[in-house]
Amino acid sequence: xxxxxxxxxxxxxxxxxxxxxxxxxxxxxxxxxxxxxxxxxxxxxxxxxxxxxxxxxxxxxxxxxxxxxxxxxxxxxxxxxxxxxxxxxxxxxxxxxxxxxxxxxxxxxxxxxxxxxxxxxxxxxxxxxxxxxxxxxxxxxxxxxxxxxxxxxxxxxxxxxxxxxxxxxxxxxxxxxxxxxxxxxxxxxxxxxxxxxxxxxxxxxxxxxxxxxxxxxxxxxxxxxxxxxxxxxxxxxxxxxxxxxxxxxxxxxxxxxxxxxxxxxxxxxxxxxxxxxxxxxxxxxxxxxxxxxxxxxxxxxxxxxxxxxxx
Amino acid sequence: xxxxxxxxxxxxxxxxxxxxxxxxxxxxxxxxxxxxxxxxxxxxxxxxxxxxxxxxxxxxxxxxxxxxxxxxxxxxxxxxxxxxxxxxxxxxxxxxxxxxxxxxxxxxxxxxxxxxxxxxxxxxxxxxxxxxxxxxxxxxxxxxxxxxxxxxxxxxxxxxxxxxxxxxxxxxxxxxxxxxxxxxxxxxxxxxxxxxxxxxxxxxxxxxxxxxxxxxxxxxxxxxxxxxxxxxxxxxxxxxxxxxxxxxxxxxxxxxxxxxxxxxxxxxxxxxxxxxxxxxxxxxxxxxxxxxxxxxxxxxxxxxxxxxxxxxxxxxxxxxxxxxxxxxxxxxxxxxxxxxxxxxxxxxxxxxxxxxxxxxxxxxxxxxxxxxxxxxxxxx
Numbered sequence: 001x002x003x004x005x006x007x008x009x010x011x012x013x014x015x016x017x018x019x020x021x022x023x024x025x026x027x028x029x030x031x032x033x034x035x036x037x038x039x040x041x042x043x044x045x046x047x048x049x050x051x052x053x054x055x056x057x058x059x060x061x062x063x064x065x066x067x068x069x070x071x072x073x074x075x076x077x078x079x080x081x082x083x084x085x086x087x088x089x090x091x092x093x094x095x096x097x098x099x100x101x102x103x104x105x106x107x108x109x110x111x112x113x114x115x116x117x118x119x120x121x122x123x124x125x126x127x128x129x130x131x132x133x134x135x136x137x138x139x140x141x142x143x144x145x146x147x148x149x150x151x152x153x154x155x156x157x158x159x160x161x162x163x164x165x166x167x168x169x170x171x172x173x174x175x176x177x178x179x180x181x182x183x184x185x186x187x188x189x190x191x192x193x194x195x196x197x198x199x200x201x202x203x204x205x206x207x208x209x210x211x212x213x214x215x216x217x218x219x220x221x222x223x224x225x226x227x228x229x230x231x232x233x234x235x236x237x238x239x240x241x242x243x244x245x246x247x248x249x250x251x252x253x254x255x256x257x258x259x260x261x262x263x264x265x266x267x268x269x270x271x272x273x274x275x276x277x278x279x280x281x282x283x284x285x286x287x288x289x290x291x292x293x294x295x296x297x298x299x300x301x302x303x304x305x306x307x308x309x310x311x
Numbered sequence: 312x313x314x315x316x317x318x319x320x321x322x323x324x325x326x327x328x329x330x331x332x333x334x335x336x337x338x339x340x341x342x343x344x345x346x347x348x349x350x351x352x353x354x355x356x357x358x359x360x361x362x363x364x365x366x367x368x369x370x371x372x373x374x375x376x377x378x379x380x381x382x383x384x385x386x387x388x389x390x391x392x393x394x395x396x397x398x399x400x401x402x403x404x405x406x407x408x409x410x411x412x413x414x415x416x417x418x419x420x421x422x423x424x425x426x427x428x429x430x431x432x433x434x435x436x437x438x439x440x441x442x443x444x445x446x447x448x449x450x451x452x453x454x455x456x457x458x459x460x461x462x463x464x465x466x467x468x469x470x471x472x473x474x475x476x477x478x479x480x481x482x483x484x485x486x487x488x489x490x491x492x493x494x495x496x497x498x499x500x501x502x503x504x505x506x507x508x509x510x511x512x513x514x515x516x517x518x519x520x521x522x523x524x525x526x527x528x529x530x531x532x533x534x535x536x537x538x539x540x541x542x543x544x545x546x547x548x549x550x551x552x553x554x555x556x557x558x559x560x561x562x563x564x565x566x567x568x569x570x571x572x573x574x575x576x577x578x579x580x581x582x583x584x585x586x587x588x589x590x591x592x593x594x595x596x597x598x599x600x601x602x603x604x605x606x607x608x609x610x611x612x613x614x615x616x617x618x619x620x621x622x623x624x625x626x627x628x629x630x631x632x633x634x635x636x637x638x639x640x641x642x643x644x645x646x647x648x649x650x651x652x653x654x655x656x657x658x659x660x661x662x663x664x665x666x667x668x669x670x671x672x673x674x675x676x677x678x679x680x681x682x683x684x685x686x687x688x689x690x691x
Contacts, residue, residue, distance in 0.1 A: 001320075001385055002313040003612035009312060063312060195686065210689040215682035216675065222686055223629045227602030234605060237314045244601075251598035299594030300587045306597065307576045308584045 005067075012054070013067050019049055020075035026193070026277035029076035029146075033280065036140060036148045038116035039078040043099060046072070046079065052098060055089035062090055066181045066236035070229070073185025074192075076280045078148065080113040082178030088121065090174035090240040092163060096121070096130055101138070102175050103152050107293050114138035115150035121163070121171060122156060128167040131160035146284035169242070175292055176249035176301070177240040180232035183252030183288050187225045187259045189281035194218070194263040197270070197278070208266070217262050224255040246302035253295035256285040316385075324389050327368065331393065334362060335400060343398030344654040346521030346663065347405065348476050353437070356402025360434025363401070370408055370432045377416065377424060378432030384614040388563070388607070396566040398659070403438070403476035407431040409561025411438050411484055414554040415503075418542040423503065427482075439480035441471040441487075441504070441528060442551065449673045451486075452495045452548070456530065458487035458502060460537065465489065465502060467510075467533040477513045477526035480506050486551055489544055499547035503539045510534075520662050556620030558671050559628040560610045564664075565603035568638035571660040572597055575642050589645070596641050599634035606630045622684035625677045632667040632674055639664030 005013065023042045032039055046052055046068075055065035065085045072081040083100040101117035105124045114120060115138045120131040138150035163171070195218065198209035208214055231248035238244055260282050264271050271278045289295060316324070336342065342351045363369045371386040373379020380386070387408065399405050412431045415423055430436040447454035456469025467487055477483070483504040490498035506513075510533040516525040542550040572593060576584070583589060606627040613621060642657040643650045650657035668674045682688045 001316060001608065001612060001615075003609050004616075005312055195688075199689070206691070207689050210691045212679070212682075212691055215686075215688050215691075216678040218688070219678040219681035219686060220629065223606070223626050223633075223681060224602070226626060227599075227606055227630050230605035230609070231598070231602050233312070234314045237312065247594065247598040247601050250594055251602050254595055254598065295595065296587070296591040299592070299598065300590040301594070302597060303584075303590040303594035307573075307593070308590075 012064050016068050016071040020071055024075040024077040026076050026280045029078055029280040030274055032078045033146050038148050042077050043079045052084050062236040069181045070185040073182045074189045082182045086178040087174035091170035110141050110149035111152050112147045114152050115140040116148055123168040123171055126166055126168045128163040128171050129160035130163055131158050145287040147287050173240045173242050173245040176245040176298055177235050179291055180248035180252045183256050184229040184232045186281050186284050187256055190259055190263045191221055191225055193278045194267055197267055214266055221259050221262050228252040228255050243302050243305035246298045250295050250298035250302055253289040256289040260285045320385055327393050344659050347399045347402045348524055349522040353402045353479050359400045360404050364434040369434050377428040384611050388611045391563045392566040395562050396570040407438055410554045410557035413557050418550050436481055437476055437479045438482045438484055439474050439477045441483045441485035443473045445472050449676050456487040458489045458500055463537050464534045467530040467535055469530050471528040474526045474528050477528050478523055486547055496548045497545050500544050501541040501547040501550045502535050503541055504535050508533050520665055556624040559624040560607045564631040564635040564667055565600045568635045569600040571638055571642050574656050575645055592641055596638050599637050603630040603634040622680055625680040629677045635664045635667050
């Protein structure tokens, strides 16, 4: 047991943060979100630096990849970090051409990054296949929820590379791990933005963050977000086993609902505007917490894995 | 970062679980149904703690020279999980190893360490905690019990309340005001008081939580030898703060809640697990327990590194309380009206969880401390 980053892990976190400070951040995310655009230059920069492949690199693994995805989420990068760096390598032990979008035939609705992806991974029960996409294949939809979304319904009949027996189940575990990490990082971003604002903003002659009624709600959120973060890290370190990946995703999605509500309620009217950074993280929380069936589906999967012997 | 147990710690847990299978009687759940302070459980705990101590398993993480095994804090955490989750067969003695011993280890004189630590390590002594008072609950610093220095003794007058195990205790870890003129946080001292001294009276306060759970302890002109003071005079608040940060993660409530979920599922008919809504509620509750486990491990990790207590203990406490109460509600709901019968595990879990948000500092106090010390928010 060791709950501190080692020197290599700290070096990874610092290097990724440095790259993100140059290529990402809330202002850039806000501009991209207005048009529902994908951040191709950021994707390229992370790829060139080797961060997309860190899960498969010698001496590294899913925990190191989780640190990368967490950092991207905190910096509000509009890139398919979870699918590329975590879900696919965790499930398949190899890379697929990125950007990657993940879809489950059993879960309807638009898919994150599908209009910008080169690979669409489609889960069907315990199986899965990889489809090569060309620009324009998936129909982009307008959305205020921070990520580029697109409909893939028309693509689901297409043939693709069969990813092998059991790949669907393993991909679902990897996807849940990725969601848990992205939820953790995005909640941190939303909470940090809220805390920063409430420390500055004064009403009744004092900072709003000094009121006990406000502090208790922020503290509760911070406790649960910290728990979600550690659940995700442990699930990554253990290789995304079904129960732990699902528990981490369930807890993240469960907490995200409350974090969204508190962050907006406490930030007041400015929090609803595009001039203020909160929306960059908060609106994404809704997309993340509904993905792959949401908290209820993750929690039921975790319970099945623990008590009914199947995910 | 490493989330795996060392081979030695994993082997220790296996050996402990095997020992418990032998050491706990078949009707153990019946013995433990009324909590660690009940007559039945206290009676059982005497032999049990001796057996643990004989294996070096009561204080494995203490230094060798005071009766410990020199192992890391993780060993103590494993013990806490396996014992507390089964309803705490150490009885009231879990407090000795969780926070009383560590406080004496940290602040005790050589004589105090020699007097108290070997007995705790042997498992033959029961302590109680004299902190809360009728007019000093969450605002503990408002306490009014006085310890007036007269020659080589302190004369103690006042009333302590909600004191668990006071009826069985041989010693009291007492916080009293030794200097009424000092500011609120100063002027407090900790005294290690024999409960046999003249002028101490214990009265049980019947409760719905468990048998012999709460007591009122009155001190009337009790002469306590001056050498019973733990730590410097007037600096009792520092001693108590240190002790409380140990106590907050001492009893792993998440572990008991997680075990309750396992037992709850085992008691359900198999078809009950076909219902996705019920599965989701169980999974959600388990996620809360697991999150609390990791936040507690973070505190254990800091302790294993020899770092001073931090606000991470408050974070862990908030998460543990929330998880336990969530599970308790779910246990009672899934058990249905059957859960209302005294002594079932749903009832035992529910009543144990009732006090979680108040014991060791109300959740609101924990949240205050998370806000100020962990988030660094300005005081109101």
